[in-house]
Amino acid sequence: MATDTTNQSEAVAREQLLDLAAEFYDQFADGAVPSMQIPTRTKSNIEYDEDAEVWVYGDRHSTRSAKTVSGAKKLLKAIYVIDFLSTQLDEDRSSTLRELYYLSESWDHEIAQFSDQNESNQLIEDLEIVSDVSREDFHMRPEESGATLMGPLQLREQTRRGERDIHCQKDVGEGGYQIPNNPDTIEFLDNDADFVLCVETGGMRDRLVENGFDDEYNTIIVHLKGQPARATRRITRRLHDELDLPVVVFTDGDPWSYRIFASVAYGSIKSAHLSEYLATPDAQYIGIQPTDIVEYDLPTDPLSDSDINALENELEDPRFQDDFWTTEIEHQLDIGKKAEQQALAARGLDFVTDEYLPSRLDEMGVI
Template identity: 85%
Template sequence: MSAETQLNDEEAREKLIELAETFYDQFADGEVPKMQVPTRTKSNIEYDEDMNVWVYGDRTSTRTAKTVSGAQKLLKAIYAIDFLQQQLEEDRSSTLRELYYLSESWDLEEAQFNSQDESNQLVEDLEIVSNVTREDFHMRPEESGATLMGPLELREQTRRGEREIHCQEDVGEGGYQIPNNPDTIEFLDNDADFVLAVETGGMRDRLVENGFDEEYNSLIVHLKGQPARATRRITKRLHDELDLPVVVFTDGDPWSYRIYGSVAYGSIKSAHLSEYLATPEADFIGIRPEDIVEYDLPTDPLSDSDINALESELEDPRFQTEFWEEQIELQLDIEKKSEQQALASHGLDFVTDTYLPERLSEMGVL
């Protein structure tokens, strides 16, 4: 799916109807209805050298009416398509959670979802086969609460019309809340030099309180843990459209490295949208295992699950680079992990006065 592709409601609705018509045509031709989607596993992820992101490979899974379970999946798809096209026609929206509960009102019990994981996966299937994002379906996740703070002026669309916002001057300490569909935002003006994507709320608040965004003309994006699609999308747009370097600042553990991986290269669940969501030029600034040693940071021992995750990352195509192999091997050797806020052991200003400026200078960002 192209990063520049955004469909209007009628175009998205037509694509959904075309998908339903495909099932009807299969019936009419005497074929057993089926829907083919990529197998969403790590083993079916491959590197696309043209786009510099990870995408699904050639392995596929087939939803076919030849089996009872397959027929039920297609039945649920038809009901979901009908709901989504009606939602678009009425210019309404709903959350992924609401879709799960809404299915309980469908007249056929076999069409109802057994869990939200099931309904979420179906929406992903529909995205892939229709080439339409769930944002264009008017489907929203539960509120992510991710925010942006920095020298950026933008225009956003609201139900009350357009409004212009400066993401420093017109917002409180919490910053500008990133909307579910960042493609509705128009960037008007900015004085930013780079984007700093930060994992934790505590570190994000420390940077804002210390005025890091003002002193270094940075756009601070709060990832809020594993980043939502909207957060990754706006980060990509800031890089692509404003030509801003992106650096990712997380805790120093294997789960946080995967947060970086999802920002830079995409995730398994949304590999069909990597070109739309991923920023392969994003760099990892820290916390690096070498930082734990160099700055003598407070640490916790690696758990068995941490060790297994690190060893798994050595086999993960997103981390098969000289930098990551060195860092992960070092961490396995020292058997320690550390948090972003462990930098406070050197004082509350250390991260903004020393650590980030020095690392950003080494990376050529400052």
């Protein structure tokens, strides 16, 4: 089933790419200057979609037009990338974002070559937006993310050697099941899970697994590995939607970790065009709060100037406009401190699994 869906997605991806290239040629034929409109990817151009319950791009656009030298160069590069991606799909091959950057060195026109990887990454994002197709369906991969999950879940994955059934506790080591680049190739077969716990750091993820938290509370532990990769956010969304599992996000208590939660729950500014596909609007925050720092007398670090600036920006960020976040962020600015989730170890190695998480999960109605 997953294979048929994947093949259909790839066929649509190639058709959309070729249609986009055809638009440029049609513009030429009609005597118009070729152009391509892209939503402005800034905080000021995201808005809440009431139906999807996620943050998406608004109406502001920028134009890539051949009227300027800069615009013409960008369109030329887009044509080269479209040609490369359509050939890649034809041949059923894949490549990484890093490889695309280096591949451009071999292109005939020096002008079509990328100056740095940020430029090639941004162009892939542009093509995703205008074609309404994700880069995974273009067969584009990021560098290895290494994010994993562990828990009472049986799944079937597609590999080049055929299908493989895996139980994400019984058939994996302590490191867990590594999430593939395109989680839509996975089929969920069975599960005994009660909820999904997304964890920011590897150290805390290992503590939970060592203490048997996944067994005791029937939870699927997803390691976010810092700012989560798209594959991690996608599988989290699927676990919630398809298995009807609550999702909670456990992070450090600092502004950068709040943004990690925001990317899981609300969608990120950079990939707002995929929020309905990646974000999990019902996800709840269970990470370290400024009130926890005071209540549990946790070891802390002082807020740096960049931390303070980030917190102040979050007070203006539309994704954080509710009473909970406003109160907590203002409290953090008042106390001038931040804390890591591992700071809970100051109260004992088992405190996080025996007291902190069970208490919070019970208060939230998850267990």
